[in-house]
Amino acid sequence: MEALEAIFSRKSVRNFTGEAIPAEKLEILLRAAMAAPSAVNMQPWEFILITNRDSLDAMADNLPHGKMLSQAGACIVVCAIPELAHRKLKEYAIIDCTCASQNILLAVEAIGLGAVWVAVYPNIDRIEFVRKFLGIPKDVIPLNAIAIGIPTGVDQPKDKYKPSKIHYEKW
Numbered sequence: 001m002e003a004l005e006a007i008f009s010r011k012s013v014r015n016f017t018g019e020a021i022p023a024e025k026l027e028i029l030l031r032a033a034m035a036a037p038s039a040v041n042m043q044p045w046e047f048i049l050i051t052n053r054d055s056l057d058a059m060a061d062n063l064p065h066g067k068m069l070s071q072a073g074a075c076i077v078v079c080a081i082p083e084l085a086h087r088k089l090k091e092y093a094i095i096d097c098t099c100a101s102q103n104i105l106l107a108v109e110a111i112g113l114g115a116v117w118v119a120v121y122p123n124i125d126r127i128e129f130v131r132k133f134l135g136i137p138k139d140v141i142p143l144n145a146i147a148i149g150i151p152t153g154v155d156q157p158k159d160k161y162k163p164s165k166i167h168y169e170k171w
């Protein structure tokens, strides 16, 4: 039941109070990330946790659609490592890191925080900016920058259930 509550109440939160997030809560999010499934359990991921205000502001200034980072208390950049993925495929690394990202988003909801996935991959300019700014090696792909904060309460979940999207037995 609690899992379903988190799934159905999760929403992209873009309005934060600007307050800091306790370290214990950030650890829970990173534990949730690494609890995600991955192909052949390769876990081809690493995570960069950013709480420094100047760095959050710089990310906000340089990532299109990431302005809310300037009000966030933290940001987790989920990094995909193709070399570590099943069959060393970039696709598996991205899929696995997407699972880890969704775990972060759901855990955020479960502990009363708010978050939004800010796109980095597959935009070349954004990947290059984030790599350079955070010192990420060239064979590592920053997938996103998840802005995390204390929600102001204005963002609400949407009902996106559409029975017409479901096919029974055949397309």
Ligand SMILES: Cc1cc2nc3c(=O)[nH]c(=O)nc-3n(C[C@H](O)[C@H](O)[C@H](O)COP(=O)(O)O)c2cc1C
Binding pocket: 010, 011, 012, 013, 014, 064, 065, 066, 116, 117, 118, 119, 156, 157, 158
């Ligand atoms: C791959 C991906 C990239 C996204 N990039 C951004 C982004 O750069 N900025 C943003 O505000 N939201 C971004 N989002 C969040 C979506 O806009 C959001 O999930 C969608 O509008 C549905 O709303 P909901 O998350 O509240 O259900 C992204 C989501 C995904 C999955």
